[in-house]
Amino acid sequence: MTTPSERLIEVQGLRHEIGGRCVMDVASFSAGRGEHTLLIGPSGSGKTTLINVITGLITPTAGEVRIDGQSMSSLPPAKRDQLRRRTIGVVFQTLRLISALTVRQNLSLAQTLALGQAEPKVIDELIGQVGLGHRADAMPRELSQGEGQRAAIARALCARPAIVVADEPTSALDDANALAMADLLLSTAEATGATLLIATHDNRLRDRFPRTLALTPPQVAA
Amino acid sequence: MTLAGLSLAYLKDRALNTALNILLLTLSVATLVILVLFSSQLSERFARDAQGIDLVVGAKGSPLQLILSSIYQVDVPTGNIPLETVDMLRSDPTVAEVIPLALGDSFRSYRIVGTESAYVTHFGGEMAQGRMFDAPYEAVIGAQVARGTGAGLGQKFEGSHGLAGDGHAHEETPFEVVGILAPTGTVLDRLIVTHVASIWAAHGFGTGPHEDHEEAAHDDHAGHDHEQDGHGHADEAAHDDEPAHHAAGAELEVTALLVKYRSSLAAVRLPSFINRQTQLQAAAPAVEMTRLLSLLGIGIDAVRAFAVLLMITSGLSIFVALYSALRQREGDMAMLRVMGARPPAIFGHIVLEGVLLAAAGAILGVIVGHGVVAFAAATFPQLQDMGLSALRFEPAEAVIVVAAIAMGGLAALVPALKVFRVDIAQTLADTR
Structure with a gap:
């Protein structure tokens, strides 16, 4: 059982509606420091919405998200951006590497935005850790899907965030790559002590995670 | 890697588009810079050459032609x-100075001006070598003439009829270089200056070199010398290239007079008085040059308008390029926001992209503009004669550069403002 001070992510009575239709409904959820959680559910269960609310990209219709004790939805936009910048690293299914920058430059930019300056040594270590040492100066368009995934993970971790969230990071991958990707996320998060939260509908990952939170599509009123 | 570095990376990533936008802006800035250099140096040169000359008196005809031929030495008299x-005119109490000019001959396209030493003094001419002429057939050459011909002191040369340097030579009456002038930055630099009596003598109204040395040396007022000697000075006004020449038996003549007023009263009275004389016309350099510059101005304005249009086009091109690039980069913008970049920072990064494009175009435009002027000055001797220099920078160029950069920033403004309206979650969902 985690104590309140150890709870890095706390979700209470969270509900989000779009055009009067409920797209996410989560009664409560918390994740402690260094804890790895799999958010699993079918399409439409609100996984991506929950990730967006946790990262402060959208404000929920009801309920509260606290990140490291701070209420995300009550923070002004600038503070919310600051909290996300310093605390959360995000990995998307579509990678979202900046197309005009090399792998190393992508990490460098992320680190500069989060920490105010780049730490080349940390970047190189991280790139080596995800097995991209030989591709550090490659442009995103020159990377394979698997290399791109690893670059995106490295970027999410390069500012040593307390929380790493990943939205459907394995949905486009075959079994071997999906499991390798999950293992990479787990090992790198383990190495940095980050809290890991993966939202997926990929049942192949269930066995890899000690903790799973199942989401179901919100009930539509008759 | 900073957001400024990201701006550069995006420009580099679409190199062809970036190069075309820079080229377009370079062309417009270069055109404007060339215009500025030409018009400012031309006006300045015109003003410098005409400084201290209130009136030019010559034969009837075009007043502008009289000014151009007598002051700037660029047209036929x-x-x-x-x-x-x-x-x-010298007896007029409102006139301070009268400098006679006898024109019509040249040497290797450098004009020979028969005049008095006051002409050299008027333009601030100082001897770099030798001395002032004090006898017929003695000549003092301008700095540019010395450079162009390689002539030194004691060098003898034969003047030829006409101003293009291709007329028949006065073989029997060679000039001798007795002085070389230091550069003045005026028309004097490209002239061969001699005593007015030299021109008369070269055309048969003196008996040869040094014969009337005494007279010329004792009195700079050539008219008196030659009238007393009975030398004739032909009027060949019909033969425009040789106006100082004269038919046998005619009275001595000069081509034009440069007049400086003693009092402002002269400006009111003298021009109209002279213009009433049947053979004479008076032209004010200030009036004629204003007229010329306004005529030239129409052409300059047309080219300037074209260049400004080109600059606006390049601004629109930058706008279109950034607008379409940012549509493709909406996902990147959203990702920057996810990574914690604040909207004002992303806005600044996009505006910087436009500014960098414009700054590159503006700086290249200035370099190309000066390069074209240097090439033109080296290729066309007339431009060099005008004193056109590519090494001079005009304050207006700074205005052009600032305007071009501001335009680049302005062109980026509309696309950049979109960053404040972006819905990150929606964009991330839409641009998977």
């Missing part, structure tokens, strides 16, 4: 006027 006009 309108004809000749009687030598007694010099006395008439």
Whole structure:
């Protein structure tokens, strides 16, 4: 059982509606420091919405998200951006590497935005850790899907965030790559002590995670 | 890697588009810079050459032609006027100075001006070598003439009829270089200056070199010398290239007189008085040059308008390029926001992209503009004669550069403002 001070992510009575239709409904959820959680559910269960609310990209219709004790939805936009910048690293299914920058430059930019300056040594270590040492100066368009995934993970971790969230990071991958990707996320998060939260509908990952939170599509009123 | 570095990376990533936008802006800035250099140096040169000359008196014809031929030495003279006009004007109490000019001959396209030493003094001419002429057939050459011909002190040369340097030579009457002038930055630099009596003698109204040395040395007022000697000075106004020449038996003549007023009263009275004389016309350099510059101005304005249009086009091109690039990069913008970049920072990064494009175009435009002027000055001797220099920078160029950069920033403004309206979650969902 985690104590309140150890709870890095706390979700209470969270509900989000779009055009009067409920797209996410989560009664409560918390994740402690260094804890790895799999958010699993079918399409439409609100996984991506929950990730967006946790990262402060959208404000929920009801309920509260606290990140490291701070209420995300009550923070002004600038503070919310600051909290996300310093605390959360995000990995998307579509990678979202900046197309005009090399792998190393992508990490460098992320680190500069989060920490105010780049730490080349940390970047190189991280790139080596995800097995991209030989591709550090490659442009995103020159990377394979698997290399791109690893670059995106490295970027999410390069500012040593307390929380790493990943939205459907394995949905486009075959079994071997999906499991390798999950293992990479787990090992790198383990190495940095980050809290890991993966939202997926990929049942192949269930066995890899000690903790799973199942989401179901919100009930539509008759 | 900073957001400024990201701006550069995006420009580099679409190199062809970036190069075309820079090229377009370079062309417009270069055109404007060339115009600025030409018009400012031309006006300045015109003003410098005409400084201290209130009126030019010459034969009837185009007043602008009279000014161009007498002050700037770039057109053929309108004809000749009687030598007694010099006395008439010198006796006028409202006139401070009268400098006679006898034109019509040249050496290797450098014009030979028969005049008095006051002409050299008027333009601030100082001897770099040798001395001032004090006898017929002695000549003092301008700095540019010395450079162009390689002539030194004691060098003898034969003047030829006409101003293009291709007329028949006065073989029997060679000039001798007795002085070389230091550069003045005026028309004097490209002239061969000699005593007015030299021109008369070269055309048969003196008996040869040094014969009337004494007279010329004792009195700089050529008219008196030659009238007393009975030398004739032909009027060949019809033969425009040789107006100082004269038919046998005619009175001595000069081509034009440069007049400086003693009092402002002269400006009111003298031009109209002279213009009433049947053979004479008076032209004010200030009036004629204003007229010329306004005529040139129409052409300059047209080219300037074209260049400004080109600059606006390049601004629109930058706008279109950034607008379409940012549509493709909406996902990147959203990701920057996810990574914690604040909207004002992303806005600044996009504006910087436009500014960098414009700054590159503006700086290249200035370099190309000066390069074209340097090439033109090296290729066309007339431009060099005008004193056109590519090494001079005009304050207006800074205005052009700032305007171009501001335009680049402005063109980026509309696309950049979109960053404040972006819905990150929606964009991430839409641009998977």
